[in-house]
Amino acid sequence: MSQTPSPFALVRQELHQHPELSNQEARTAERIKQHFTKMKPDQIFENLGGHGLAFLFKGANPGPVTLIRCELDALPIQEINDLPYKSCIDGVSHKCGHDGHMAIVTALGNFLSGNKPENGSVICLFQPAEETGAGAIRVVEDETFSQLKPDFCFALHNLPGKPMGQVLCKPGTFNCASRGMIIRLTGKTSHAAHPEDGISPAIAMSHLIEGLTRLPDTMTGFNLVTVVHASLGEIAFGTSPADAVVMATLRTTTNEAMNMLVAHACQLAEQQAKAEKLSVSIEWEDVFGASVNTDTGYQHVMRACQAVGVEAITMEEGFRWSEDFGIFTEVSEGAMFALGSGEHSPQLHNPDYDFPDELIPTGFAVFREIIRGINGFEDKR
The missing domain is CATH 3.30.70.360 (Alpha-Beta Plaits)
Known part of the structure; x- marks a missing residue:
């Protein structure tokens, strides 16, 4: 008998069914907003760099601001998978796993709604137009972003071909x-x-x-x-x-x-x-631009993985593929890490790729522990 999907796997599958291309993510953003409105964040920022959204969870005491980023957009690829949650949009599908990244950050927001940071604030950012390379810079240049002023920024990207749940990170250049x-x-x-x-x-x-x-x-x-x-x-x-x-x-x-x-x-x-x-x-x-991890950001990722028992590998070289997250580490400390999505998974941007729902708890746990190390909170698990 098949296992009932977790609530955030269902969020992922809902997003998977309704993909939108870069700069067209209005309905995706609205779906995310509906989920987060129930979590009662202290502030909601809309239309960041396009259809971007940011949800702010404030702590009781002053302290650093930590931003966790994921992506809203899908790709112009026809899905060939026969899934109960198959893309409803002809020629458009989530073949980079951004639906999974959004589900992880939504799970994090749900946790933060009942476990506010002790010091400083945490921001859950849903960024538009990553696939074109234009989204991150538009977010950072948006006047609203100056109100957020993150001290730390983190993101992940799933990586087919690596063991499920294994983290790969390094200081310095992470993406070309x-x-x-x-x-x-x-x-x-x-x-x-x-x-x-x-x-x-x-x-x-x-x-x-x-x-x-x-x-x-x-x-x-x-x-x-x-x-x-x-x-x-x-x-x-x-x-x-x-x-x-x-x-x-x-x-x-x-x-x-x-x-x-x-x-x-x-x-x-x-x-x-x-x-x-x-x-x-x-x-x-x-x-x-090149996505460059700061030494401090890299150390936070590795410490978090050790704390939650996730295998973490320090890469010798960065990836040849590109990501626009680097603009965030130009204005703050931070790092991006890869999260293995299975050695037998189809590759990213393949028409038969699908983000594995079993990866959501691992991504959530690493982000939660990064926040604990920087901001602290009373864990009410």
Whole structure:
């Protein structure tokens, strides 16, 4: 006989059924607000950086402010799982586990409603638009965020391929900086029988693809350029092309290295365009800074894991994938940690991925213990 899901597994499954894309999370935010209103937080902040929400639980005494962050948004991926709580939205689903992250923080809010921090305050933040890299910075730049002024910020991300409930963390870079580069080359069309009468971007495009791929070889440390798309002209055998587009993803372990890689990539694009008498324009999308854990934040995570008996591994290297949480540790102490979601789980962003509900108590326990170590509270378990 199947076990009855916990209340917060049901919250997770409800959110899973009703996913929303980045910057469209209004109904998700309303669902979260309905749950938290019953918990009677001391203050509710709405429309943070878009559809973001923050719930403040105040302690009796002055002290530090600790912020626990999760994400509201889903992905433009068609779910293929046959689940009783399968996504109701065609082409949209929670394939990164943000539904699970929200359930964990909702469980934490429920606990805080009956166990206020002894010193300072705790904030449960539901951030919009993590998948685009724009949400965290919009939250931090929002005027309302200046009222929150967190001293500590923490977040987790589930990680398929690792043992269920195992925590992975490290001081320093936890996630790479990354950004999408769009290079547009423009020349002049001509008849394909007389290409000399036009200006084709074909040679510049081919040199640019090779040059971008080899660019990291000229730099030290981990740097990566992945060409993700390229197009040239139109499907017209009688026409020599005038336009080309090359798109690439740039990754580095530090923001300083990213600035250098960007400069080199732009210089390469301009050189190739000039050599072939083309005009060039460059655009950027999905810009993520490096997510850097502070030493103090890392120590709080490891201490909490030890206290609640959760296996915790100190990673030697950060992850290549990106996360926009790094903006929070630019303004406060803090850390992000990974939480193993099963060695046989489908990977993140796969159409058959599903966040495991059995992970909710572990994430909750680690966050609760982090708060106990920083703010303290009378535990009424």
